[in-house]
Amino acid sequence: MLERSVSAFLEHSSIDEVVVALPTEIADAPPVYLSHSVKPLHLTVGGNRRRDSVAAAFNLVAPQADIVLVHDAARPLVSAALVARTIRAAVDSGVAVAALAAIDTVKRVRQPASRLVSETISRDLIFLAQTPQGFRRAILNDVLAQGLDRDATDEATLAEEAGYAVQLVEGEPANIKITTPDDLVMAEAIVRNRTGQRGRLPRVGIGYDLHRLVAGRRLILGGVEIAFDRGLLGHSDADVLCHAVTDAVLGAAGAGDIGSHFPDTDPQWAGAPGLGLLGRATLLVGAQGYAVESIDAVVIAEQPKLRPHVDAMRRNLAEALGVAPDRISIKGKTNEGVGELGRGEAIAAHAVAVLSGS
DSSP states (O other): OHHHHHHHHHTTTTTTOEEEEEHHHHHSSSSGGGGGSSOOOEEEEOOOSHHHHHHHHHSOOOOOOOOEEOTTTTTTOOOOHHHHHHHHHHHHEEEEEEEEESOOOOEEEESTTOOEEEEOOGGGEEEEEEEEEEEEEHHHHHHHHHHSSSOSSHHHHHHHHHTTTEEEOOOTTOOOOOOOOOHHHHHHHHHEEEEEEETTEEEEEEEEEEEEEESSOOOEETTEEOOOOOOOOOOSOOOOOHHHHHHHHHTTTTTOOOHHSSOOOGGGTTTOOHHHHHHHHHHHHHTEEEEEEEEEEEEEOSSSOOOGGGGHHHEEEEEEHTSSSGGGEEEEEEEEOHHHHHSSSSSEEEEEEEEOOO
8 A cells, every 4th residue: 555655656747755654663674665766765664643754754855846735655656647737726826725525414313422413505505625734844844843743634724724725626436445344345345346357366386395304303293392202304494384385375376486585505595494484474475566365284293292283373374464363274184104204204284375466
């Protein structure tokens, strides 16, 4: 959401620079898309309230800027046309707000808790504010100076209270504010429609891994250390479950395999936790526009018994993959005494990953 919102302005021909107010943890370690830009891009730490964040960002705006737009990162589907309309209106009137005319019948209640209607309001007079909101620089500076101690939901309201005329410009139904899981579903549907990805089939990948059991090593499966007299031998922590799932995720995205990204010839992966490699793989396929939908995995081991540890493994994998634990299935099986697995010389894992495209 943040990347789409920032990109909408960085890529706009009428925008000269962008300032982003962020939570401290993101500002201290910004993602790549906030680290490099063809236009000036400045980051600052926001505040507890919206107007505090806007004020912090405004302090970094170049002195020569004539028009300043304020936009919610929670509206990632803003169009270039809406940005242009807001700029033109702010130039003409000093303050401009994107807004949609109400299409539903509007009721006023006596008290929020009662939900008893006191009157019906003419919807012809009702508009629903969006962002961006545009200001001549001097007006926004005055509004922020006067309004830091007042309670208002946006800067346009502060401008109204300060006596400035606020011009509404035609907003867009697709410029939704994402505040609930249902909003996110609608936004994803809009993106799929815009990019022609309606009805896109899911991607499926298969993963497999096997490691020998040896003395003197810890046994780690699904990020859980299990008490046992031997552990799995490998360059990393040899977590066969995580490795199989990693291969399945990479395979579903057509992104190679675990060995191509984390080769055992590279010393930086010596002893690397399998959960960490899985998390990196998830970020990699996410950058390609894919999200993990579900995982089904089978671990084949004669000993130890895995059932007591399955729930912890599911939670660990879910966290690394960025999904709910109920999207993860892990089953423990024996090899009925057959082969090296049946003799307890090794442990293996098979996994299937289902990915969706964004």
